[in-house]
Amino acid sequence: MRFAATMALAGFAATPAAAATINVTVTIPTLKVAEYHRPYVATWIEGANGAATSLALWYDHDNRENGGTKWLADLRQWWRKAGRTLKVPADGLTGATRAPGPQKIAAAPKLAPGSYTLLVEAARENGGREVVRVPFQWPPKSAQTTQAKGSSELGAVALTVAP
Amino acid sequence: MRKWLLAPATLGLALALSTPAAAHRQWMLPSMTSLSGDDGWITVDAGISTDPFVADHNAARLDGISVTAPDGSAGAIENPSTGKLRSTFDVHLTKPGTWKIAGGMQAVFASWTVDGQPKRWRGKPAELASAVPANAADLKVSEVQNRNELFVTLGAPDTRLLTPSGKGLEFAPVTHPDDLVASEPATFGFLIDGKPAAGIEITIVPGGRRYRDQPNEIALKTDAKGQVVVKWPAPGVYWLQATTSDDKTSVPQARERRLGYTTTVEVLAP
Numbered sequence: 292m293r294f295a296a297t298m299a300l301a302g303f304a305a306t307p308a309a310a311a312t313i314n315v316t317v318t319i320p321t322l323k324v325a326e327y328h329r330p331y332v333a334t335w336i337e338g339a340n341g342a343a344t345s346l347a348l349w350y351d352h353d354n355r356e357n358g359g360t361k362w363l364a365d366l367r368q369w370w371r372k373a374g375r376t377l378k379v380p381a382d383g384l385t386g387a388t389r390a391p392g393p394q395k396i397a398a399a400p401k402l403a404p405g406s407y408t409l410l411v412e413a414a415r416e417n418g419g420r421e422v423v424r425v426p427f428q429w430p431p432k433s434a435q436t437t438q439a440k441g442s443s444e445l446g447a448v449a450l451t452v453a454p
Numbered sequence: 455m456r457k458w459l460l461a462p463a464t465l466g467l468a469l470a471l472s473t474p475a476a477a478h479r480q481w482m483l484p485s486m487t488s489l490s491g492d493d494g495w496i497t498v499d500a501g502i503s504t505d506p507f508v509a510d511h512n513a514a515r516l517d518g519i520s521v522t523a524p525d526g527s528a529g530a531i532e533n534p535s536t537g538k539l540r541s542t543f544d545v546h547l548t549k550p551g552t553w554k555i556a557g558g559m560q561a562v563f564a565s566w567t568v569d570g571q572p573k574r575w576r577g578k579p580a581e582l583a584s585a586v587p588a589n590a591a592d593l594k595v596s597e598v599q600n601r602n603e604l605f606v607t608l609g610a611p612d613t614r615l616l617t618p619s620g621k622g623l624e625f626a627p628v629t630h631p632d633d634l635v636a637s638e639p640a641t642f643g644f645l646i647d648g649k650p651a652a653g654i655e656i657t658i659v660p661g662g663r664r665y666r667d668q669p670n671e672i673a674l675k676t677d678a679k680g681q682v683v684v685k686w687p688a689p690g691v692y693w694l695q696a697t698t699s700d701d702k703t704s705v706p707q708a709r710e711r712r713l714g715y716t717t718t719v720e721v722l723a724p
Contacts, residue, residue, distance in 0.1 A: 363490035367722055370490060371633065375610040 311430045311454050313398045315346065317411050318446030321391040322418070329388035330415035330444055331362060333369035334396055337408050343373040346409075347396045348385045365414040368422055393447075402429045413444040425450045480514060480602050480716055481506040481693055482557065483661075487632045487720040489608045494547045496606055498555065501540035505663040506693035506718075509540040516541050518559065524551025524614055531555075550609035552616075552632060558601040562705055566590035579705045595707040599623065600714040607632040620648035623696060623713035628681065631717065636689040637724040643681040644696050644715065650680030654698040658684060661691040689723040 315334060334347045348369075351359025360379060364370045379385050407429050414420040421444035425437050434453035440446065483499045483506075499507075500514035513536045521529030531543040547553055562582050564575045568590055575585050579597070586593060599622045605615070611630045618624045625631075626643035634640050644651040658672040674682040676696075686692070699712040 357492055361489075361491040361494065364488055368724070370488070371635070371722075374490065375488075 310399060311452065313346070313396075313400060313409075314451040314453070315396040315398075315409065315411070316393050316447070316449040317396065318393045318448070319389055319391045319413070320441075320444070320446040324418070326417050328416040328418075329390065330413040330418070331366055331388065332394075332411065332413045332445075333366045333374065334409070334411045335369060335373050336400060336402070337372065337410060338402070339406050341372070343369075344400055344402070345369075345373045345377060345381075345384055346398050346400070348374075348377075348379065348381070349388050349394075350379075350385065352380050352385050352387055362414075362416070365420065366412050367414075367420070368410070369412045404429060409448075409450050411441075411445060411448050413441070415444055419443050421445050423448045427452050430454060478502050478504060478511060479506050479659075479693065479695070480557075480600070482514070482555070482602060482604050482718055483507045483691065484555075484604050484606055484718065484720070487604070487606050488611075488722075489547060489606070491608070494608050495544055496547065497542060497544045498604065499540045499542050500557070505669075506659050507661045507691065508663055511539065513537055513539060513541040514557070516543060516557075519543070519555065519557045521545055522554040522556070522615055523549050524553060524612060525549060526614065529553065545606070547606065547608040551612045551614065552605055552607045552630075554615040555604040555606065556601065557603075559598070560600075561598050562595060562708065563598060564593065564595045564707075566593040582705065582707060593707070594709070595705065596710040596712060597703045597705050597708040598712045598714075600716070601625075602716040604718055605631045618645050618648055620645075622647065623651065623654075623698065623715045624648075625696075625715055625717060626680070631719050634686070634719055634721040635724050636686045636721050640684045640686070641681055642684060642694075643679065644676055645680060646698065646700070646713065647702065650678070651676055651696070651698065652678050652680050654680075654696055656682050657695045657697075659693045660687065661693070686721045689721050692719050692721060693717075694719060 332349045335343050335345045337343050363374055407427055409425040410422055412422045421441045423439050423441045423445050425439045425448060427437060427450060431452040431454050436449055436451045439448045480502050485497045501509045502514055503511035516534045516536060519531055521531055523529045532546060534543040545555060561576055562579050564586060566573050568587055577585055611632045618626060624645045626645050628641035628643055644654060654676050656674040660670055676682050694717050696715040699710055701710060703711045
């Protein structure tokens with residue numbers, strides 16, 4: 292992921308318009324529950340027309356017999372918009388579930404100019420499900436950070452877009 | 455019953471034939487309709503009762519249930535069991551796409567009088583001639599064709615099994631039945647012999663009837679294109695039935711053809 296960001300940065304010098312970046316910090320809250328399992332988390336971008344671009348998927352990716360995919364549909368909005376047409380595991384996209392605390396995603400998506408929404412969806416075994424949305428404009432004119440906050444399964448979500 | 459038979463013949467027939475359908479509903483309840491993973495299992499309950507999914511009357515028969523894989527090949531029901539109040543079976547979804555689980559029946563109903571005694575009979579079209587005695591008076595025959603189908607999707611939904619056969623009453627959904635969300639209205643179409651079924655009645659019953667006072671049934675009528683737009687009051691499981699009748703019978707003695715289509719859909723929270 293970090294390597295991808297560096298590559299994007301390298302591209303910045305040559306073609307500024309194509310190299311705008313997205314940095315997302317998703318905070319997975321620490322929950323005091325008897326039986327805790329790390330949540331499945333999907334992060335994606337939706338355009339005004341509903342078209343979705345996945346940025347990251349954290350799930351039980353190395354489960355024996357690929358059994359972790361059984362619960363992907365529990366991320367039900369992501370599953371409908373992007374998940375069910377995605378072959379997992381996918382390079383640069385899928386990874387293991389993350390521990391509580393701030394987790395970072397960096398990307399340089401190729402998006403047509405327009406209004407977009409960043410969506411972060413979390414679903415936890417023995418727990419709940421939550422979606423946090425952060426609207427943004429693309430391409431960014433200047434570096435901007437927008438904050439949003441979940442109330443149960445997600446903590447703060449910070450989106451930084453930079454030209 | 456006796457009173458009805460004394461009523462004008464047409465009214466008596468309509469009552470006698472419509473009563474079973476109105477009082478007891480065939481239903482199939484899938485454990486889920488949208489699955490992820492390389493393969494998946496679902497389990498289905500099937501029963502006949504006044505309120506769909508409330509197993510308080512009779513189990514459904516499983517001998518006519520067929521399973522079709524997304525590529526058109528035959529699947530199978532597994533671990534079938536018929537209890538007193540409901541039947542149950544599993545389906546192993548081994549291929550990605552939309553699967554079809556179909557039941558239903560095609561039968562002939564006949565009523566007549568012999569020596570002033572009313573008689574009723576139900577059976578296969580071919581058995582009709584031998585079932586009716588030569589001295590039967592006042593013979594009335596109708597043909598019944600009911601479909602009860604479920605669509606269940608592993609991975610991304612597709613429409614391969616939604617291609618109509620052109621026979622009887624069929625479901626022609628514009629919105630995929632495994633892609634329903636409470637915040638989005640769904641458009642469902644119906645066809646009779648492959649043509650838009652305009653002006654037919656659609657009844658939608660939300661599950662969980664035991665935990666509310668009113669049935670909360672949604673009654674709709676198809677438009678000229680044979681379609682209805684359904685606004686879901688809440689996420690949940692819904693039983694849907696379309697019914698109509700016409701005179702396009704395939705059994706020569708029958709004057710009426712009664713058609714029914716039943717399905718169960720799952721509406722997810724947005």
